[in-house]
Amino acid sequence: MSAFGQRTAIISLGVSCQTAWQIDRHVDLLSSLTGEPLTRATGPFDWLIMPPRSFASWMRAGGRFPDHPREIVCHPNFYWPAHNLHFWHEFTRDDVIALDETFEATRAKFAYLLDRFAELKRFRRCLFFVSNTQANLDVVTRVSPSMDFHFSAEAMAALTQAVTDTLGLAGEIHFVTDRDGAGADPDPAVRLHRLDHPNPHVLGDDEAWAEVFRTALLPRTVLSRAAA
Template sequence: MSAAGQNTAVVSLGISCQSARQIRTHVELISSLIGEPVQHVSHFFDGLITPPEGLAKLLDDGFPLFTREQIEEGAGHPTWHPYGIRFFHHFRGEDGIADVNRYFENETSRFSYLKNRFLELRNAQHLLFVLSNSQNNLDEVAEETELGPFHFEQRHLEELKASLRAFFAKDCDLLVVSHEEKVVDVEYDHLHILEPDSSEWTGDKRQWAEVFRKHLTIHETLNFV
């Protein structure tokens, strides 16, 4: 889940489920920090595996919805080319087995709706996007999806920030959460480094709460209130 209020939206960009989970967990805290009530709302990238460079390219291309030809049943999970986005929880039924042909119409309907919701973010006064690679099982996910290590690199974050700005025609806040060993020469004011935790994928609620407190308090130029 992501979260949205009358003027502000806090939206997960992945790269996995932890970002969305922690936004949902801290929706009351976020509301108090920005001075505006926000509520849970699903968004396009909440449950996807989303490499930052693929996200930037998708936005630069105008955010077209996937076609059947672009979805390949490979690398462990259905993959949206040319963006390298993996559908970890979609195109499958109760048996959990991926079948793109069988579930394509249902997923097209679902993601068409979520795409329109994402486009409506252009009407929000304030946009805070959350990107994290702090999920502890990402090494397993990387092996399963054949995407390689999920490290953040300076150029990819810069490209994504520029793509968000161009797509929404205004400055957007990009909050990045990671572990020390999962960033490569990154110098970014909005980067928050977490200490290791024992969760499989959900993350440390206490540390995430501190991330939101620190970020939304320090960056007063966001003018949320």
């Protein structure tokens, strides 16, 4: 889930569902912090399993959805080898694999959502959140060993450059990782947040995420109001 106002956009860039889920749960807080009402809206990357380098690869290739269902590997969990990502929650009907039957409708949905992503240029402020704190990512790496969820300096730089190249603006990219520091390389060039609480649940710790959003948004908001 992402959230949009008149001037501000809050966008999930993965790497998994937790980021979108926490934006959804904190829309009221985010509205308060930005000083304008934000509305929930689905983004193209909300429910994917997509490491930073996968996003960068996809955007370099034009950010288009696959052209044919043969590009998707059903097992494990609708894997797209071209860009090393999973459409984890797509291509089923009544919990049964239905790749061929649902492909065209899913492609149309993503075409619309990817066009919406390209329109982010019109917002005065865009904040992108990326987290590798979902508790079951080790399960993903067992079924899909090519997934690398570590926030290396190179991976963070690749994602940052991809956002800039795609949208023509740097935006504000916020990487969220575990509190012990194992999930990310120290890098003064990026905005890196460490969750202050243990994170035993797949969907994350609401209180810890609320603090991430306050840290990310409040200083800029206060300065903007003071300048006004």
